[in-house]
Amino acid sequence: MTGQDPAAVRIDTSKPHPARMYDWFLGGKDNYPVDEEMAKQLLTVDARGRDMARVNRAFMHRAIRWLAANGVRQYLDIGTGIPTEPNLHQIAQQVAPESRIVYCDNDPIVLAHAAALLRSTPEGATEYIQADAREPEAILERAGKVLDFERPIALSMLALLHFVGDEDGAYELVQKLVDKLPSGSYVVLSHVTGDFDPEGAAKATAMYKARGLTLRLRSRDEIAPFFAGLEIVEPGVTLTADWHPELGEPVPVAGDEPIPGWAAVARKP
Known part of the structure; x- marks a missing residue:
């Protein structure tokens, strides 16, 4: 595994972390009181926080299944989060055991659980890199040790980019990643929105800002615009729950x- 020794990693529990809050929403146990406190406060803004996490997770399952069925055998998953089975590599390798997957996250607790991400089939490969x-550029360099950038790759950024501000170059970083992908590659993206409740969105944003997030x-x-220059797969940019529900795993919501x-999922021509 590329990166630091898990035993040497210090996990900061002084402020909440999105990956650990996501784990709490999914019913996991790899989180801390500070994460639970923040997650519960977010539930006062939108009581369906758990539904949001479950719907996003189900979208990942459907999208990876679709990609694998359409011949994709390499995946770069940025913003991996704490392992929750089935993980991306398990879904991809169930369809095609030779699939190669590189996970990437910046939360030390993900590194501490990275062994769960590395249980590859003998025919394939999984790797984890610790990076922001x-x-x-650093992600691409290290991923290139596992993935063949001459062959199509699915770049997965699920529930990630709403934690990257415009001032941090969210659009530019996606473009840099896409520029390095060969023709026939895909981008898989999900993103929380304030379109349906601007007032609640403003409250949630303020909560994050108050905690330095x-x-x-x-x-x-x-x-x-994250899909600029790409061919968006039908049904286009749609509600997360509405992306090819026929592929299974409907999630009941309140x-x-x-x-x-x-x-959305989009293909690089």
């Missing part, structure tokens, strides 16, 4: 209001 999404809830029109997230 805002360092695309970034939350940039982009509109559908602001998410579309109420009739849409889960506030957009998602």
Whole structure:
């Protein structure tokens, strides 16, 4: 495994971390009181936080299954999060055991659990690298030791970019990654939005800012440019729950209001 020795990693529990809050929303145990406290405060803004996490997770399952069925055998997953089975590599390798997967995250707790991400099939490979999404050059260099950048790669950024502000170059970092992908590659992206509740979105953003964290809830029109120059797979940029539901894993949610997230898969020509 590329990166630091898990035993030498210090996990900062003085402030919440998005990956650990996501784990809490999914019912996991790899989080701390500070994460639970923040997650519960977010539930006062939108009580369906758990539904949002589950819908996003189900989208990942469907998208990876679709990509694998369409011949993709390499994956670069940035913003991996704490392992929750089935992981991306398990879904991809169930369809095609020879698939190669590189995971990337900047939370030390993910590194501490990285062994769960490395249980590859004998025919394939999985690797984990510790790096920040805002360092695309470093990610590409290290991923190139496992992935063949002469062959199609699926770049996965699920529930990640709303934690990268415009001032940190969110659009630019995606473009740098896409520029290095060969023709026939794909981009898989999901993003929380404030389109359906601007007032609640402003409250959530303020909560994050008060804790020194970034939350940039982009509109559908602001998410579309992440796919500049790419061919978006039908049904386009759609509600996360509505992306090819026929591929399985419908997630029951509370109420009739849409889960506030957009998602899409796009191909590099």
